[in-house]
Amino acid sequence: MYHVQDEVSLLRASLAGETDAWGEVVVRYKEAVFGLCLGFLRNRADAEDITHDAFIRAYTNLHRYKLEKKFSTWLFTVASNLCRNRLRYRRYHPVIAPPDYVNGGNDPAYIVASEDRVNAVRAAVDRLPISYRAPLVLRYYNELSYKEIAEVLSLPEGTIKTRIHRGKLLLKKDMERDGVIYNESG
Amino acid sequence: MRVDNLDQALSEALHQEVREEAYCIDRLEERVVAEIEGRTPRRGVVDSLRRMLAPTRGARIGQFATIGVTAVVFLTLGMFLASRVTPSHQATLTPVTASAVDGQNQVLFVMPAPGAHSVSVVGNFNGWEATPLADENGDGIWTANISLPDGRYEYAFVVDGRWWGQDPLADGYVHSFGEYNSVRYVGQAGGGA
């Protein structure tokens, strides 16, 4: 209760132009937003850019945020839209050198040789199309509910469930192809 | 290699990535506040310039030529647009405005071609038959405003009979008959909160 009120007063102060209050908001949410961006964009430099931009844009548009709604959902929506634009831009303007991918490329030998199962998962996530990757990141990194994910991505809740299910199937398949054997449960 | 629980592995992998890379958002709050308070220039301008000079999807051999040409075209374009845009507008280079009339968009085609006698645009919106551009004030920048419904369009410019397939203002390029066509999506819903 105290925490929520605290956030509300931070936001009110930010709206009133107290930039230090907004600085505190950034401190509280920067890791979550960065994680979202890194998950979507798979590239640290871009994720850093967009995280910065997201907080600038959120501040500029703070008057559009309705205080009775959940702030994190709204903030994540801003970040998600910026990521989408960056992905679209990146498609249209590829650079010569490949971006600084988090996992050093899609070389299967690298994955199989390494016993690190985390790297196998990360490489498979790299290869997932964004329409599957985005809901998975919001679920497994940001730990949002289906309803919140649906709001952030502007999609029906049913679609989110399907995408998460199919996204995981795609991951499993992709990892199997690289020699990772998947044992039930999740 | 076995993965026992994908949910757990996924969550672990994503969290570990963030831990490894999060050093770059150290003191992000200071940079954000500095920008808001106007102490640093808008990041966007420098980044936009950097991106604009990035090479296009040219063939390897012609890549430097493409970079050079693109840079020249952009500088010319920049000067042209700068003379049109008032200082209060942040230059977002999207030369498409939705018109209120029946969902048609006014799409601006621009081709810097000083000294050219005729410039036209051909594309799948006009059956690949030439729609002429005009250079009214003789400054070498040829333009045409074409009304198009929302959709995906492929096109190229023809300058004195020569085809130019890589419009710097395009959203992307595709190969066609061994050369390039420019691609534009008209009517994109904008991003933003």
Place this chain on the structure above:
Amino acid sequence: MRRGLIVLCIGLLLATSLVLSAEPTASDVRQALVALTPAHADEIMNAFSVGFAQGRLQPESTLRLINRLIEYEAEQSDKEGILITIAQTLQDDLPTAMLVEKAEEGMARSVPLSLILNGVKGQPPILGLTERKYLLSATRDTLYSKGIFSTPPGTKAVAQSLSVVRFDTLVNEIADSLADYVESGKSPLEGHLLYQQVSDRLTDLADLKVPVVQPGDAQLVLERVTPADLTTVVQRIYE
């Protein structure tokens, strides 16, 4: 008085025919076909008529294509080949927008007609209308195999079936993005790249203020079609 009426009627008739003749009609297309290829005009016109009725072909753009073919410097057999390929595509119950556009573009670029029709192998390859027709057909078959199909107007709609227009759009756009991929010189074995290309196209078209592809249709395709499916379709072109 009577004379006046007759003059008036003739005048109206003339005016009406002037107005009507501004819009190319099916019979204009037929006339042009007969001029270009008397031997095959009937066969082609039969297919084109169905295309007009279905909305898959427009008299205006078809007439423009035929007139351009008439004037183009090329072998008669190639000119006929272009039109026959389009006719056969219609007979196979497939959309033809991509083929007509490519033919017009090729002629605008002064590309030899035989190349427009048959393409050129190489790295990267140039696809001809024949190969694009195959992509349309293979795309349609893939969608069918995934339970995505259209029901023609007049038949009872099954739940989950699309209108012909929406289905045609999917087939056309998916096939065209696969063609783009092949012509970019990338490997057909990179299924996930193929999938990304199709996904990008469908998503971008669904993302417009007036979507060209319905977001629900794009989702349906992207959920059911896999990278492996697309590799299977595209690999045949490289053989």
